[in-house]
Amino acid sequence: MDISINGARVYFEIPVFGGIPVTATQVNSILVILLITSLCIWLTHDLKVRPTTKRQIVAEWLVEKVTGLVDSNMGVQFRSFVPLVAAILSLSACSSLLALLGMYAPTADLNTVLGWALLVFALITYYKIKTNGFGGYLKSFTTPIVVFTPFNILGEISTPVSMAFRHFGNVVSGSVISALVYAALAALSNLVFGWLPGLLGKIPFLQVGIPAVLSVYFDVFSSCIQAFIFAMLTMLYIASAATPEEE
Amino acid sequence: MENMGSLEMAKAIIMGGCAIGAGLALIAGIGPGIGEGYAVGKACEAIGRQPECKGSVTSTMILGCAISETTGIYGFVTGLLLIFLAPNIFLGKL
Numbered sequence: 102m103d104i105s106i107n108g109a110r111v112y113f114e115i116p117v118f119g120g121i122p123v124t125a126t127q128v129n130s131i132l133v134i135l136l137i138t139s140l141c142i143w144l145t146h147d148l149k150v151r152p153t154t155k156r157q158i159v160a161e162w163l164v165e166k167v168t169g170l171v172d173s174n175m176g177v178q179f180r181s182f183v184p185l186v187a188a189i190l191s192l193s194a195c196s197s198l199l200a201l202l203g204m205y206a207p208t209a210d211l212n213t214v215l216g217w218a219l220l221v222f223a224l225i226t227y228y229k230i231k232t233n234g235f236g237g238y239l240k241s242f243t244t245p246i247v248v249f250t251p252f253n254i255l256g257e258i259s260t261p262v263s264m265a266f267r268h269f270g271n272v273v274s275g276s277v278i279s280a281l282v283y284a285a286l287a288a289l290s291n292l293v294f295g296w297l298p299g300l301l302g303k304i305p306f307l308q309v310g311i312p313a314v315l316s317v318y319f320d321v322f323s324s325c326i327q328a329f330i331f332a333m334l335t336m337l338y339i340a341s342a343a344t345p346e347e348e
Numbered sequence: 349m350e351n352m353g354s355l356e357m358a359k360a361i362i363m364g365g366c367a368i369g370a371g372l373a374l375i376a377g378i379g380p381g382i383g384e385g386y387a388v389g390k391a392c393e394a395i396g397r398q399p400e401c402k403g404s405v406t407s408t409m410i411l412g413c414a415i416s417e418t419t420g421i422y423g424f425v426t427g428l429l430l431i432f433l434a435p436n437i438f439l440g441k442l
Contacts, residue, residue: 106432266418266421266422266425267414267415267417267418267421269425270421270422270424270425271414271417271421273424273425273428274421274424277428326410326414327414329411330411330414330415333411334415
């Protein structure tokens with residue numbers, strides 16, 4: 102029985118700066134970006150004031166849903182974050198759902214989600230400095246007393262780290278458990294049906310159907326939930342950073 | 349064991365230590381399990397008391413569960429690092 106759990110495959114290296122590897126993560130991310138972009142272009146071309154096509158109704162429904170989400174979680178004054186939240190939601194969900202097609206999910210690579218988390222962290226810091234001023238931002242580390250400064254710095258760093266590891270861990274744990282169950286089912290069906298004569302005994306009957314049930318949970322449900330949570334945390338962190346502290 | 353060189357012994361200890369550590373790291377799964385079970389139980393109570401807010405209770409519960417799952421995920425990531433990364437790093441130093 103051989104189980105192989107690998108990271109992203111390196112396709113080739115760009116020979117500058119000592120070799121930049123081009124991996125399955127990058128290729129699949131570009132695929133997802135192209136997919137979403139073309140979907141957006143297809144959904145929004147020749148819009149009418151009074152919708153006549155189902156396509157436009159779907160587009161309007163999507164925009165209304167995300168706008169409603171941002172309004173209820175951040176407030177109406179943060180309407181400008183609707184594109185960011187929609188981008189995070191669609192990118193994360195589509196990247197994770199790529200695993201359904203048997204392709205390497207870009208979110209199963211820590212680099213992808215860590216990049217998103219660092220982007221969100223930069224936005225949070227920007228809005229903290231913008232609302233409180235640079236002095237106020239530095240001063241917020243010494244609350245409630247000066248002794249708490251190391252803990253406050255740790256807490257600040259742990260925001261992007263926990264966001265990235267949560268998303269990465271959920272996606273990877275799904276694929277690891279799927280691989281283990283798949284291998285275990287092959288061994289089990291070899292044990293149960295191994296007495297059948299000839300080629301019939303070599304077909305792993307138990308692998309039919311059962312992994313699909315796991316896939317529904319780990320790939321479909323978990324992917325959508327993680328995309329939702331990442332977007333939700335982004336909204337909550339940015340909204341709390343952009344709101345001045347009441348003292 | 350007698351004919352085993354000290355280098356082989358060191359390798360064996362490293363691999364075994366990493367495997368044991370990975371197993372121990374997954375003890376972190378206990379905490380989120382208890383916490384999420386408690387949260388779901390409370391959500392069931394809330395739905396039983398006020399069935400009309402089933403939707404918002406369920407969505408809040410799923411969000412909270414996924415966030416409290418983080419500590420378990422940390423344990424899992426530590427286990428992954430110990431299995432796939434740590435042996436190579438330590439064996440390289442021999």
